[in-house]
Amino acid sequence: MKKSADAIYYGGDIITMGGDNAEYAEAVVVKDGKIVFVGDMESASKMKGGSTEMHNLEGKTMLPGFLDAHSHYISSLSVAKQLNLYPPPSGPGKDVPSIMAELKRFKAENNIQDGELIQAYGYDDTVMPDGRLLNRDDLNEALPNNPVLVGHVSMHGAVLNSLAMEKWGLNEKTETAPGGVIVRKPGTNEPYGLIMETAYLPIFGSLPLPTKTEEIEWSIAAQRMYAENGITTAHDGATHFNDIMVLDRVSKAGANIIDVIAYPFITELDTILSEFPIELWGKYQDRLKIGGVKVTIDGSPQGRTAAFTSPYLTGGPSGEKDWLGKLTFPQKFINDFVKKVYEMGVPLNLHANGDGAIDAFFRAHENAAADDLTKNRNITLIHGQFARKDQIPKFVKYQITPSFYTLHTYYFADAHIANRGREQAMYISPLKDAIDAGLKPTNHTDFVVAPLDQLFMLWSAVNRISRNGEVIGENQKVTPYEGLQAMTINVAHQYQEENLKGSITQGKLADLVILDKNPLKVEPVAIKDIIVLETLKEGKTIYKRGG
Incomplete structure (x- = not known):
């Protein structure tokens, strides 16, 4: 030297x-x-x-910086301004009365004026005692003078009070969008409970972002939160146009302390391309990189909106019988989305939870890649939690990297057992079988769906212990080293950054x-x-x- x-x-x-x-x-x-x-x-x-x-x-121990395989980084900017309603041990949202009390406390302690929007995150309907779920009237009673939006733990929906429904134009005449769910008040057509999936997308896409004077401060605070957990590269899945404009301004201001990789959402792709042409993709500029495109084709298994090939044992979120869940978009749309991304030649991140959604993606792949099914197209299947054992060989054949979500073995195992039965629940996020098949799977927190805690994520992959202390799939436990690979070198492979990181x-x-x-x-x-x-x-x- x-x-x-x-x-x-x-x-x-x-x-x-x-x-x-x-x-x-x-x-x-x-x-x-x-x-x-x-x-x-x-x-x-x-x-x-x-x-x-x-x-x-x-x-002490040194490792390469942890790489975030999938989270919702942009949401972390506003988390500090929202109320945490995760159930214990991660938050106070153990039941409806606790949630109502926390909302009242949050308004009082933060001196929030009447008329201001109050947002919370982490509501988990699957752990509410005796099936008593949060609804519009509860929120009206707790905070009658503020619009209130309580985000579902899946990030795929929310419960709103009347003022929030008025703000977003929801009423008894609102039709449920295809692929969406609006839980209505029994005996009426009034929106009452969870609003999920495509019915929620217009709300999610218009949630307030930090102002231009706040966005740098909020971004630094968010990135420090990632850094506190050992993360040096963060992921933003399903980036909307307004989100990417925030990321771009913050990056150009030189405020990033970690790398951020954004994946524009398919429904806003053309708008984003008009501002960020594809020539700018795939390389860092001021620690921001557009990594590819995000497509979501089903919902969450704990929210009973993931798409399966067999019915939920507990029915649908609105009491539907023989409920299989729903694809977010019709198969033709999914085929077209996948084909468009392949033709662009950029990486695809595709969200699919249920085995039916994974089958739908395979059909879309076989349609779009008919000329060469086995070409490496830099595809990552996000979650893949209920992949069947017979689907693993197709991941290998089609060179698809699964990014699993082993935290569900702790946070949502009881809901999965109730909704899907023990056999399926014990096979969620089959990290071990994927490794044994020769794949390089990754693991993620999906923050803010689950708390940002990389060591707890590693613990969940190695131990697979539920809230109740039950081992969820003994034969899918991995070694600590394999678990570390899924949050370091394998993620570098997922991002095509093996020469730089991992x-x-x-x-x-x-x-x-x-x-x-x-x-x-x-x-x-x-x-x-x-x-x-x-x-x-x-x-x-x-x-x-x-x-």
């Missing part, structure tokens, strides 16, 4: 994530934001200069995370208690616990 190193890290467990099995290095040398050496301490010491910072890890390798970016303990050495049940101590982006500390 002509110049001395900027920093040398040593004295701990440095897991490189560079192979099929755990490999350790004695030292890592960083220069100009990149890793310039990985290996023995004697060789690393020769790169020390007068200005080199020596960092003794003191027995492992501690010479020439890659110095995106690193330091943990207080080694996930490969603690008891598997203790992985969730590991603490992120420091996160580095291109060699610079962007989060330090207590700092």
